[in-house]
Amino acid sequence: MNLIEIQDLKKTYVEKTGVKTEALRGVSLSIEERAFIAIAGPSGSGKSTLLNLIGTLDTPDSGKILFEGKEITAIPPAFNALFRLHKIGFVFQSYNLFNQLTAQENVEYVMLLQGIPSKTRQERSRKLLNSVGLENTARKRPNQLSGGQQQRVAVLRAIAANPKIVLADEPTANLDSETASGLIDLMRSINQEYGITFIFSTHDKLVMNKADKIHLLKDGKIV
């Protein structure tokens, strides 16, 4: 069974000036469980919009998204947060770690929201940090880490609570090619080890070539 079924998804943004931008113009897509997928395309092609809609951060104008057979576009907004909390992990382009928290506390954050006991949280976050060689950065704040280290912490935060899927919006955009390649390798190893589905957007050919499948978006349509 497909993990995600996207059916004829459309989304248009209307600016305050009245100018309309068609971000998605009828996207249909199936994503299997444990997949490692790249959504590629130039800037403005609708990659981020598609990821936002899959992640229930935004609502489509029309079309459906089925997650494990259930329509998530019909989830009332009040329950969206709970759906994301238990099913989805996010990795953002600019890392977006919480500067008030240490690296380890950032990794613990989603587990905290899930109500996982403190001891378990700490053990799991330490184990994850050790697994990617960040054991010495556990007590450091994000601004004391390099870009690559921050993005690795962000990936660990996304997977710490065992989501079904991780949505990564241009995770390598701010990284040099070597670090970018290392990050994709890390995501790949997590995908294989934990069976977590990864969908990441990118316009970097080196990165997209590491995916099992590439979906190319152009002008709001899969081509």
Add this chain to the structure above:
Amino acid sequence: MILFLKIALRNITRNKFRSSITIAAIAIGLASLVFIRAFVDGSHYQMIKNYTEFISGQIQIHDQGFQENMGLNKNIPNPQEIVSLIQMPQIKGKAFRVKEYVLASSAEHSLGVLLMGVDPQNEPKITELDKRVRYGKFLSNDKEIVVGKILAKSLNVGLQDKVVIMAQAFDGSLASEAYRVSGFLDTGVEELDKGLALITLKASQDLFVLNNRISEIALSTESIEHADRIAAMIKQKVTNSKLEVLSWKEISPALMQWVEFDVTFINIILFIVLLVVAAGILNTLLMGILERTHEFGIMISLGTTRSQIIQMVTLESIILGFIGVCLGFAFGIAGSLYFGAKGINLQAFSTALNNYYTGSIIYPRLSTGYLIQYGLIVLLTSVIVSIYPAWRAANLKPVEAIRHG
């Protein structure tokens, strides 16, 4: 919860300047409130204490209607019987008095004054009239009179000069007697220094042909605060006699109204302080939320629920409020205790203050009751005011919020 607390604390320390201003607004507001309340309570206490100690006593017992329309015909014929009825350990002192408006004349002038016949042995247990005789001495025999210092000047009399008192006696005859001035009363209160004369109780009973009748029984208790309760107890004990039992609040309703007016005024200040506190916290939180819109967007994306965002913002407000309240208490209490011991000298306004029985040095008085009340109100305000910013943060649209900043 601990992680949320940590986030809230770190957000507070993230912009130390802004948080300090908010904490300072709360602390200064509460400290001023505590100090002003202590100052006003101190001045009220002194006002009531002085009023009761200068002239009235804390409780008075009269014949029914005497308070409203004073006269010799409204008297207590059997004061000793009443005293035996009201034997209570809470009563510290009892004194009999005769009161009547009379004409006081010297060789040059005549003036209408309030003449009080007082018992020189028992009156000092009720009032400090004896201590307020600045020149000369208090009454020591039935031929002496003590007059207010302004009255003495108006009559143009000195020590040992004669003052003739004239009035209608209880039996309808003309009461007239000459007394020698033994001292001048100097209370600082114009109405007393201008219009009061004292002779002994015995001399007044003889003058007005009252035999053993008296106008009033003045009582003092351990503390002014107990006067109301003890007056009520006395009322129950003398319920069958036609007597009126009045506490100082009923003896001087004007004084009571003044105290109530001041408390209303304090409540207005409390309201203004709360507005300042509310504006300070609201400003800090709204600025903080604007600054952290992107961060809230990330939090919401990661699955933080609305109620958790509200908790986090409210927690920040509670921490700011709590620190502000602690500092406000520290400064307010320290200031009140310091000046409570040292006093605040308002000599420049002494005439006005004396006329209100306050005295020119005010000693602020703290009371735990309103301290807790004010602290809770300020803390509650800081929580209530955080609801709107918290609600705004919780209802941010994640995509728009993430794009912000």
